[in-house]
Amino acid sequence: MLRIDNLQAYYGRIAALKGVSLEVPEGTIVALLGANGAGKTTLLRTISGLLPAAQGTIEYNGQRIDQATPDQIVRLGISHSPEGRQVFPECTVMENLKLGSYIRRDKQNLKGDLDQIFHHFPALKPRLRQLAGTLSGGEQQMLAIGRALMSRPKLLLLDEPSLGLGPLLVKEIFTIIKEINASGVTVLLVEQNAYLALNIATYGYVLETGKVVLHDTGANLRQNEEIKHSYLGH
Amino acid sequence: MNWAKLPTQLHWHYSRWAVILAMLLALPWLITILPFFGANNYTYSQLNLWLILGIVCLGLNLLTGATGQISLGHAALFAVGAYIGGYFVARQEWPSWAALLMAALGTGIIGLILGLPALRLSGPYLAVATFGFSVAVPQLLSRSKELANLFSGTNDVASRIGVFKVAKQNLPGFQAEEDLGRYFMFVLIFVIMLLLAFNLTKSRTGRAFFAIRESETAAQAMGLSLGYYKLLAFVISAAFTGVAGSMYAFQVGQLDANSITFSPMESVLFLTAIILGGLGSVWGAVLGAALITLLPPTITALNDLIKLNFGSSIENFESIFYGVLIISCIYFMPFGVTGALHRLKLRFVYGE
């Protein structure tokens, strides 16, 4: 579904991605692991068109998207739930969700989409009229994912959904990610918590200073000594 | 800040300063190479105005360029400096250097008042609050009889309030070319202010200023006292502007609080100069001031040329010219003249 080949990207003059190649097959959950500054977030931003690709290609369903603008990419069915949630704090929960479906023309299905979101995140339903900035961290994360789902994506880019959340909430969020995946959405997941990520991931890539240093199936990576040592804390 | 340490902290080699001083001293003759500038008092007075505006810009740059605090109140500070400087030479008959110091001191204190809103306000809010100061000061100077009596004395009752005669100041020995004499006097002051500005930006205080501009939160986290440094920036900036103001009094010999030089819009002009020159850069302030001061003679001459060729000159030609100039300068040099020069240097010296 998504095929990235030798991708390079820069922040100013600093190379953040130095030739990354990876593949996300349809229907899977692919995890991107790595330390802070390895280039995981940069990769997601380059896919969604926020950062220009300096070199290399990004193909989505056989179509080159490395030169496309963010709105074109959202229209193609790639949705990005960014690191740190980034909800619109002065907008209501409802408005945030509506903004998620901004690019969609068929507004009549809004109700059905909302029901779908509430099915995944029942906690949001009673808070529809509340300002997003007043939600708790966990609720904001749910809103961020829900907002990303409102564009009915085929591929969901999730950046650090567990960041700053308590263990119980994290577990809940990961269960929901699996549900979302089961409903037919392919997921590319960036996560610090390698243990959790590899638990649900079909496949995993490990990034280090802008390069892929290791990739394997989720199950294999969980057994990998190096991974255990550096990311799983054994 | 350790003032005693300042003079030893020269960050430029002395030889470079010698070259700069030599160039400044030769400038009255060098500038006659340019079209529309002859070897006459008019040319020299334009150079003097450049040095005056240059010092204002150095001061404003220490505030807006370094700490990122916007001030639209500097026209008022300029007026305060001019009136204090004028008062001490005209009414107290002090020597000009002493009057200049008093102007720096007095305006610095007024700058503290101007800076108070900055403790709570920022961005457009601070811009409006300081602009209010620019509106208030000329009005007070031109309406209050008490202030008028203080400055111009009771022997000047017939004249309009706020109009104030000051003895022009000069170096001895320049009778015919009086503006040239003042030029040398001003160059001396200018170089001192330039040195001060340079060392300040490189000092601990200067680094604190820049830290506040980048992120107030981060600066606070590093243990900097925001309020102290913001006020300090206002005071220093005001003192610079006060020096320039009193130089202006020495140059023109008559002050009028209602004149456009002290109008609130002059504050916008100051801001224009430092942005065109390059925010946060000492040389940018000097270059921006040059751009703003030395262009009008050129513009007038150009308009005369148009009149010669097309029969009529263009009304308000200078506005059209300035507008286009400001837009294109920012468009092609978004980080000012110094920013553009820096990029050229990167391209040619480092091949990037």
Add this chain to the structure above:
Amino acid sequence: MGYFPMVLHSTLNATAEGFDWITLGRNIINGFSFGSIYALFALGLVLIHKSSDVVNFGHGEMAMFFSYIGLSLMGLLLGVNISKPAAELPSQLGWEVFLPALLGTLLFAALMGLGIERFLLRPLAKASVLSQVMVTIGIGTLLYGLASWLWKAEPRAYPRIEAVSGPPFQLGELALTREDLTFLSVAIVMASGLFLFFRYTMVGIALRAIAQNPFAARLMGINVGRLNGLAWAMALMLAALAGMLAAPKLQLEPGMMADVAVKSFAAAVLGGINSLSGALLGGLLIGIIDNLAGFYLPDGLRATIAFLIIVAVLTIKPHGLLGKPLPKKV
């Protein structure tokens, strides 16, 4: 120094002899009338600031330019070339002339807004906000020069709309002119229209989203540039409307809006630079304070008092009366 082309001119009233309620009432009505104009300007400033963080320092000159464009269009419809100094238009015009001229001017303003955003400000998105503000100063200066070149700097009369220049309404001894009433109702209608637009339309919500988090807005597929252009277009259309309505009251000349622009800026800040209702409130307050100060205070202290009050309010409410804190750089 001292050749900056914009001049502040202050119109000063004589000090009042005594106090009576009728005079106070008249001043308040007059304040409302001017305040509505400030409010229309301030709404535009807020709109632009909300979308792109820029305070448009050229707003007054732009409105002035639009008033001239409007006058030219009226001239065109009546077959008078207004760039000739002697050209005079009738002092009152019917809707059949005013409305097409207004629509034409609004179109011109919208195109100018789109153009400014697209060709001057968007390329500067990475430079500091001050640089962008400086560009708006440049545009204002340029328009000032262009207007005095194209239409000469002499003040001239501006036609009133026939329908709103009828006899004033009498409220006891107070006269309320139809013009004052028009200003006020236009300002209120525009402010509420914008409020509804931002609350209930998708584009309006998207504009708010951009103001809160441009990064996340782009992730939603919002074309930030295009919407900023829209905000500029809307703001300048408001300026055009305000300019054409206010021109008969102010007398048309290139410097006519300098004073209005400063007060509108103050109004926007007083109400809160990111609040539409604040712009309306701020505009009306500035109008009233300024009129009362001009009448009851010693000659020449009018602007000083107005600004002192603003500073005092801001000291208590640093984000304006109805504004919200601006996002902080971390």
